[in-house]
Amino acid sequence: MSVRVWQLLVVVLAGAVAGCAEDASKMRFAQNAVLAKPVHRKAQAVVEKELEKHFGTPLDSVAWLKLPVNYGKAEGKVKSVDGRSVIVDFNAETSDLEGLNSPELSRAGLLFTSGANQGESFLLASYDPSEKSFETLLPLKTAPAEGDQFVVAGQNLRHGRKLYARHCQHCHGINGDGDGTTAKYLNPRPRDYRLGIFKFTSTNKDTKASRDDLKRIISHGIPGTYMPSFVPMLKDNELAVIVEYIRWLAMRGELEVQLLKDLKNDYAADRARKEAKESKASTSEIENQIAKQLEEYVANPTEGLAAFIETVTGDMVSAWEGAETADTVIMPPVPRVPDTTASRERGKALFVKTDGGKCINCHGPTGRGNGFQTEDFQKNDAAGGFYEKRGLHDAWDQPIKPRDLTRGIYRGGRRPIDIYRRISQGIKGTPMPPVAATVKPEEIWDLVNYVLSVPFESASPKAAKAHSVAGQPSEHGNAN
Amino acid sequence: MSSAKVAKPGKPGGENLVFQRGGFTVRKFWCAFFVFWPIVAIIYSLISSLVPSLGWWFPGPSVTELGQRIDNLFYLILYIVTAVFIGTQIAMGYVLWRASHSKDERAWFSHGSHSLEVIWSVVPSVILLFLALYQMDVWALFRVQAYFPKEARDAPIAEVTARQFEWRIRYPAPGKKLQLKPQPDDLYDVNDLHAPINRAVMIQLRSEDVQHSFFLPHLRVKQDAIPGQIIPIWFKAEKQGIFELTCAELCGWGHYKMRAQLTAEREVEFEAYLKKLQADQNYDGHATPSAVAKKDE
Numbered sequence A: 001m002s003v004r005v006w007q008l009l010v011v012v013l014a015g016a017v018a019g020c021a022e023d024a025s026k027m028r029f030a031q032n033a034v035l036a037k038p039v040h041r042k043a044q045a046v047v048e049k050e051l052e053k054h055f056g057t058p059l060d061s062v063a064w065l066k067l068p069v070n071y072g073k074a075e076g077k078v079k080s081v082d083g084r085s086v087i088v089d090f091n092a093e094t095s096d097l098e099g100l101n102s103p104e105l106s107r108a109g110l111l112f113t114s115g116a117n118q119g120e121s122f123l124l125a126s127y128d129p130s131e132k133s134f135e136t137l138l139p140l141k142t143a144p145a146e147g148d149q150f151v152v153a154g155q156n157l158r159h160g161r162k163l164y165a166r167h168c169q170h171c172h173g174i175n176g177d178g179d180g181t182t183a184k185y186l187n188p189r190p191r192d193y194r195l196g197i198f199k200f201t202s203t204n205k206d207t208k209a210s211r212d213d214l215k216r217i218i219s220h221g222i223p224g225t226y227m228p229s230f231v232p233m234l235k236d237n238e239l240a241v242i243v244e245y246i247r248w249l250a251m252r253g254e255l256e257v258q259l260l261k262d263l264k265n266d267y268a269a270d271r272a273r274k275e276a277k278e279s280k281a282s283t284s285e286i287e288n289q290i291a292k293q294l295e296e297y298v299a300n301p302t303e304g305l306a307a308f309i310e311t312v313t314g315d316m317v318s319a320w321e322g323a324e325t326a327d328t329v330i331m332p333p334v335p336r337v338p339d340t341t342a343s344r345e346r347g348k349a350l351f352v353k354t355d356g357g358k359c360i361n362c363h364g365p366t367g368r369g370n371g372f373q374t375e376d377f378q379k380n381d382a383a384g385g386f387y388e389k390r391g392l393h394d395a396w397d398q399p400i401k402p403r404d405l406t407r408g409i410y411r412g413g414r415r416p417i418d419i420y421r422r423i424s425q426g427i428k429g430t431p432m433p434p435v436a437a438t439v440k441p442e443e444i445w446d447l448v449n450y451v452l453s454v455p456f457e458s459a460s461p462k463a464a465k466a467h468s469v470a471g472q473p474s475e476h477g478n479a480n
Numbered sequence B: 001m002s003s004a005k006v007a008k009p010g011k012p013g014g015e016n017l018v019f020q021r022g023g024f025t026v027r028k029f030w031c032a033f034f035v036f037w038p039i040v041a042i043i044y045s046l047i048s049s050l051v052p053s054l055g056w057w058f059p060g061p062s063v064t065e066l067g068q069r070i071d072n073l074f075y076l077i078l079y080i081v082t083a084v085f086i087g088t089q090i091a092m093g094y095v096l097w098r099a100s101h102s103k104d105e106r107a108w109f110s111h112g113s114h115s116l117e118v119i120w121s122v123v124p125s126v127i128l129l130f131l132a133l134y135q136m137d138v139w140a141l142f143r144v145q146a147y148f149p150k151e152a153r154d155a156p157i158a159e160v161t162a163r164q165f166e167w168r169i170r171y172p173a174p175g176k177k178l179q180l181k182p183q184p185d186d187l188y189d190v191n192d193l194h195a196p197i198n199r200a201v202m203i204q205l206r207s208e209d210v211q212h213s214f215f216l217p218h219l220r221v222k223q224d225a226i227p228g229q230i231i232p233i234w235f236k237a238e239k240q241g242i243f244e245l246t247c248a249e250l251c252g253w254g255h256y257k258m259r260a261q262l263t264a265e266r267e268v269e270f271e272a273y274l275k276k277l278q279a280d281q282n283y284d285g286h287a288t289p290s291a292v293a294k295k296d297e
């Protein structure tokens, strides 16, 4: 082939590659009405500016120290200097050395806390774990002396971003809005983190997901959905940094949603048009008025934007921190009630009772997920009124089906304790309600025993025996 | 060489003309080119097989006896094609070398030679027939369930279901047999298939969505998983260790995610693993914490 043809081919291929990837250097912002009604473009600009200030972009992320995110931090001191590379010793008690031993460290921030470079920060160009030496991206102005102390920070966030971009982003989206390039082909849709809600947790109904909950989902996958298990491909330290990055994205999304919800009242997208209709003022006058009001709101130190962000993030911090405390984890006060026929019968009786847990209303009389609520019009609490389509909806406004319990697929795990937690605390972001207030723990165990027996209800032991696989004749000779 | 001297000058035109195009330098180049490759191949093979520490040779020996036999077949075929490759390249080099020395010698036009055609039909057929017969028992042992070791056939240890993009594994409860349909006491894991060593074990392979391929490179096991079918596979690991289990069929955008592992362990460890799985699966928040420590992080 001639050089020209090659060049053309390269251009076409490059175009094809660029065409199917999003711009990895920019965070996406909510543009649609799914989470909040559209706000005025000037208000939208305010939100985007705030988010960029506190979270940065994927390639230049900001570690907002207020948030309970483990950004990664390692302290150490200089041992010697060899040309441009600095040989160092990390303090033994520093916790995040795992993250440091990876090539992903590159570009983490370095800050000298003593010596001639005190207070100066640099980006790292490379780190060599075997030599324990690093080089900075730009040369140090003054060579550090032996014993100079420094801090390396942010490596977890950077490492997490790289792994997230490789494994998660194409479904969950660059900003965790569950709208990545492959998301539209999936049913159920990938989780949109921006509500800060994760469905399958060990924590109580009012608490966020804990780090362990997120890690469990990534390592076990979610059967019945497109979420696969990422273990053993990802190692423990990699799971840990991905979890941190996801929590960070969730917090970013929460702040975005809260800001949009706050601003939409006063700065709806159609405000100028509406007011122009109602009053004699021209659209441009109203536009100017909006801009002025917004400016005042942003500038007001006590009742303005800053105060609002302060409150929202304060709540967010305590909510995420709360999920890490042991007393929010649901542990059944009594051991599992023995899985006897009598217990299952009791469970079934509770299941079909219309004034108890009301399982039957959604899951149907035999657990097939066909209760009458799936055929009814449901209230839309967020937007008011009713949903257009029949059936249940989740917090993300997506239609959702109650689990068909005969299939034996348990998305949040099949251990008795998993089912207990689902029934006791409900499933966050879904119509599955917590029953702990009205149903006793022993009764929840009866329900667990019944639910776990539903897939086998019709199969008699005799019929199951006849289905032994061992003696199956082979009709396959497929080679690969 | 001598024949080149006695050869009559070629008639102008005709097929001989083709050989007379191009100078002697070009002919010598092609001669050297075709001789160069068999020499490189021989040198490379000798170095890589004599100095295994370089890591140029094929991956290490299989950890199963059947895999070793498959390797032997592979090497046999490799030796045959190597001999053919070297022989044909040298013959071609010789022809080109002779032609590069004489403008006058004419090629022997062999088209339509009955005996030659018989030779080059019969010799490869005999080789292929030999290979076809020679590999039959290995093939039967590998693929035909009736020839699987009896201990494997009688008690499959697990059902492996491939799906986009992971391997879901179902074991029967300790002491029980695997059933076609899930049982209440079945044990589940994902992406980590455990199997005892020094025992022929069978697994049932299924696919939940598209075509996947169950590939254990260290054990030389590769089998497509096909939706709607249950395909038995057996192996007998002879070494403890963790071996790669990957998907060898491009099954979608997340194909690369299907990287799992086979944990081959001693019988007692395998039993302990199933016990641990069982304890984890029955965990109600009150079981002994040690039994579930790993799973319930």
Ligand SMILES: [Cu+2]
Residues within 6 Å of the ligand: B162, B211, B212, B213, B247, B248, B249, B250, B251, B255, B258
């Ligand atoms: Cu696959």
